[in-house]
Structure formats: structure tokens, C-alpha cells
Amino acid sequence: MTVDTTKIASFFDTEYPLNKHGLQELLNLFSVQNIEKNTQVLLENTHEKQLRFLNKGTIREYYTAHDKETNINFYSKPQFITDLTSFINTTTTKKNQETLTPVEVLVIDKIPFTQLLEKYDCGKSFIDMSFQKLLKQKELFEYNRVTKSPEELYNELCIYKPHWLQNIPQYHIASYLNITPETLSRIRKRIS
Numbered sequence: 001m002t003v004d005t006t007k008i009a010s011f012f013d014t015e016y017p018l019n020k021h022g023l024q025e026l027l028n029l030f031s032v033q034n035i036e037k038n039t040q041v042l043l044e045n046t047h048e049k050q051l052r053f054l055n056k057g058t059i060r061e062y063y064t065a066h067d068k069e070t071n072i073n074f075y076s077k078p079q080f081i082t083d084l085t086s087f088i089n090t091t092t093t094k095k096n097q098e099t100l101t102p103v104e105v106l107v108i109d110k111i112p113f114t115q116l117l118e119k120y121d122c123g124k125s126f127i128d129m130s131f132q133k134l135l136k137q138k139e140l141f142e143y144n145r146v147t148k149s150p151e152e153l154y155n156e157l158c159i160y161k162p163h164w165l166q167n168i169p170q171y172h173i174a175s176y177l178n179i180t181p182e183t184l185s186r187i188r189k190r191i192s
């Protein structure tokens with residue numbers, strides 16, 4: 001089966017304009033996984049052993065505590081979905097991921113990926129840039145959660161992530177906003 005690397009190649013061109021040495025070799029190492037809806041792709045207290053790139057579909061990322069799930073992110077555009085902290089540092093992840101639709105994921109195992117990093121200088125800059133982006137996103141997420149009301153957060157979703165509101169079940173959006181579905185319904189009525 002031929003692996004369609006168009007989206008991941010485009011992702012590297014736009015997000016990580018790196019030295020191109022080794023990029024084609026990296027792309028050739030990816031394999032395709034087609035995963036059904038409502039399937040766990042990452043479980044807390046496990047180690048990330050694969051670098052995963054979402055090619056198609058939607059995945060939710062969440063934490064569990066005291067028998068409650070709290071959504072922290074949704075992936076619906078082509079991008080890496082691996083918990084990089086767990087993957088790079090060989091630590092257990094605290095995150096869970098579940099498919100909300102059927103998905104197509106490009107996957108590379110950790111050993112061939114790290115061997116490629118050692119072979120090409122661009123690998124280190126990819127990891128450094130990925131962590132910088134991750135930290136920036138996490139800081140903004142935490143800041144917004146602490147300083148903004150659920151209604152303000154919902155308004156931001158309307159502006160910056162309208163595809164989430166169209167494609168993701170409302171109870172998952174409510175969890176992401178850390179409110180009940182009923183409160184989300186009231187916010188939506190006030191705004192419309």
C-alpha cells in the first residue's frame with residue numbers, strides 16, 4: 001500500500017521549514033494506520049513508542065481524574081498528535097486520546113525515528129521547535145483557562161476553531177470548557 005505523505009510533507013514545509021536533508025527518508029519510514037471511531041490511540045500511564053501524524057479524521061485528547069474525563073484538545077487538521085514529552089523522554093503519559101471519527105494516521109516507530117535524528121542535523125531542530133510550540137500552546141491554554149470565563153472561551157472557539165463546534169459533539173466541547181452541557185446550551189442561546 002502506498003503511503004500518502006502529501007499532508008505531512010506540506011506540514012513540514014509550512015510549520016517546520018527545516019533543512020530538507022533526510023526529509024524524504026523520514027517520510028518513507030511512515031506507515032499508514034486506519035483506526036475506527038471510538039478507539040483509544042493513547043492511554044495514560046503508558047509510554048509513547050510511535051510518532052503519530054493525523055492525516056484525516058478527528059481525535060480528542062483528555063485527562064481522567066476521579067472518574068471524570070476532561071478534554072484538553074481536539075485534533076482535526078493534519079498535525080502530529082504524539083505526546084512528545086513521553087515520546088522523547090521515555091516517560092509515561094498522563095494523557096488519553098480517542099478517535100471521534102474514523103482516522104488515518106501516519107506512524108513511525110521510535111527507534112528508526114531516533115536513528116534518523118542522529119543521522120541528520122535537522123532532527124534536533126525539529127524536536128526543539130516542536131517543544132517550543134508545545135510549551136507556547138500549553139501556556140496559552142492554561143492562561144485562558146484561568147483568566148477567561150466559559151463564555152469568553154466559547155466565543156474564542158467561535159472565532160478560531162469553528163470547525164470544532166461544527167464537527168465535535170457538544171458534550172465534548174462542554175468538557176473542554178470545563179462546564180456542563182446544560183451551561184454550554186445556555187451560553188449558546190445567549191450568543192445566538
